[in-house]
Amino acid sequence: MPNIEVAGKSYETDEEGYLVNLADWNTDVANYMAQTENITMTDSHWEVVNFLREYFEEYQIAPAVRVLTKAIGKKLGAEKGNSEYLYGLFPYGPGKQACKIAGLPKPTGCI
C-alpha cells in the first residue's frame, strides 16, 4: 500500500489516496489531502468536513448527500443547504472528495 508523508510522519493510504486507518486523521492530513485534490481549505470546507466526521462517528458511514445538504442548511442557512453549494466547495462530488479529506473510507456502490 502507498504511504503519504505529512509533517514528517508517514500515513498509510489505499490506491486512491484514502486513509487506511481512520484514527490516523488530523488537520495536517486533511490539508494535505485537500491539496492533492486542488482544494484550498476554507472555513466553509471545514464545516462540511467536521460534519462528516461527526456523522461518521455516530453512524459508521458518511451521510447521504441529502442528509448532508439538510444539515448544512440548518447550521449555516438555507441558502447553503443545496447540492450546488457543496459541489462548489468539492467539485468532484461532496460524497467522495469531502470524505477523502475527512479521512473517511470511500463510499462504495452505485453512487
Added chain:
Amino acid sequence: MADIVAPAYRTIPIIPALKPGAMEGKGPFVANDKIQEALGFPGQLVDDWHDRAIAKMGELLTKYRSFRVFMDACVHCGACTDKCHYFIGTQDPKNMPVARQDLLRSVYRRYFTLPGKLFPKLVGARDLTREVLDEWHNYYHQCSECRRCSVFCPYGIDTAEITMAARDILDAVGYGQKYSNEIIGKVHKIGNNLGLPGPALQDTLEGLEEDVKEDTGFDVRFPLDVKGAEVLLITPSADFFAEPHIDSLIGYAKVFHATGTSWTMSSVASEAGNFGLFIGNYEQMRKVALRIREAALELGVKRIVVGECGHAWRVAYSFWNTLSGVGSGADEVDRYAQMLQKQLDHRYRQPTHICEFTWDLIQRNALTFDKSANDKHIITFHDSCNVARGSRMGDLPGGQFEIPRNVIKAVANNFVEMAPNTTREQTFCCGGGGGLLTDDLMDLRVKGALPRMEVLQQVVDEHGVNFMAVICAICKTQFSKVMPIYGFDRKMVGGVHQLVSNAIQLGQK
C-alpha cells in the same frame, strides 16, 4: 479527473479508425487479500494460477453448456465489431466484441480443442501466459456485459457470458477486481453495496419523511422492517444515498401512500443490486439473493416489488425464482424457497417492477397526476441494458420498453424518443454498467458514454430535451458524472419515479 476529456462526436457515426493499443494497461484496481478472502477467493494470485485457470475454464465449460457453444460458434463474421460503445469510444481493436472474446477463445482452443492442441498457430490458439492473464484483467473490465453486440450476432453469442466467465476465472486464481468484490463483501457483512448500517438507514428514512411532509403536507411514510406488511420493496441502496436516486425513492413512497398500500423496506435486504452477476459467480449471486428471501420470510410479505435498478431487475426477473423462491420454479428440496413460494400471493407477478406496479395503478385509475408539474421538462428515455435485453415487464412482449414510457407519458406532457437504433433492444450502455462504475475506470467510462451522448445531443438540438429519464442506479450515477464532461448539466438525468413524484397528487383518492 481534470485530464479526462470527452472524445469528439463523430460527424458520421460509423466504425471509427483503429487505434491499436489505445486501452492497453493494468485494468482496474486489483482486490486485496482481505476483500478476496471475504468472498472465499484466494487472497492474491496463486502460484499455480496457470493450472487453476485452465481447470476453472474446464469446469465452466462443463457446467455451462452455453459457454462451450459460444466458444465454438463464432465465425468471425464481424457483425458485432462496431456495436460496442467501448469500441466506438476507445477505438481500441481489442474492444471489438469479437476480438475481446477471442482473448479467451484463443486459450480455449489451445487447451480444449484437438486442432488447437496439435496445430495452435494454424487455428489462432495460444498458451495461457502471464501476459494473457493480465490482458484478461484489463480488457474483460472494458466490457459492461450490456449485450448490445449479442443482439446483432447471427449466432446469438452472449458476449456478457464470456466476460463473466473470464472474471470468474480471474477470481478463482486470486486476481479479482477491487470495486465489485469489495461491494459484494459489504452486502454479505452489512446488507447493501454502500455498507449503510441499519441505524443510518433508519435516520435517512426519517429525514425523508420530514422532507416530504414539509414539501407536500402529507405524512408519507418510509417504513423499515415492518412485519406483516403486504409489499416488500427491494431497491438499490444508492436510492437511500445519492442524487438523483433519492428522488425516485420518494416517488415510490408517494405511490404507496396514495394507494394506501401497506409496504416496508428491510434492513437485512437493503440492496436490490447483485454484483454476483457482474463477476459471473453463481454462488455469490445466490448468497446475495438469499438475503431477500430471509427478509421476505421474516417479514411475512405477500409481494416483492423491485425499485429502479437495471441489473437487479435482470437478476430478479430471470434468476430469483430458482435462486431464492421469489416466483415459481423453486427446487422441490429447497425448503425455504418452497416456503417463500407458498407465502407470496401469486395473483400478482412475483417479483413486480416498480414501473409495472405504478402502471397497473394508473390503468386502474387509482392515481391522480398534475402533468403540468413536469412541464419544465422535455423528456427522453434511456433504456438500461439489463432491463432492455435481460428481462421483461408486464404481460406483453416488449413490456420492459413500453411500461416505463407509458408511466412517463402518464405523468408528463413532453416526451421525445432518441434515435431508434439506440433505444429499446438496441440501446447503448451508459458506459458504467457491469461493475465498471468506479473512479479508476473514469477514462473508459467517459469514452464509453460517447454513442449515448451523441444521440442525446441530437434530441437536445432538435427538440430541446432537458431531461433524460432512466430506471437504473448505475445509469443515474454514471450520467451525472460524465454528462458535465460532455457539456450537459448533471441534473439532466433522473429517475422515472422522480417524474412520478413531481406530478402525483396526494390525498385525492
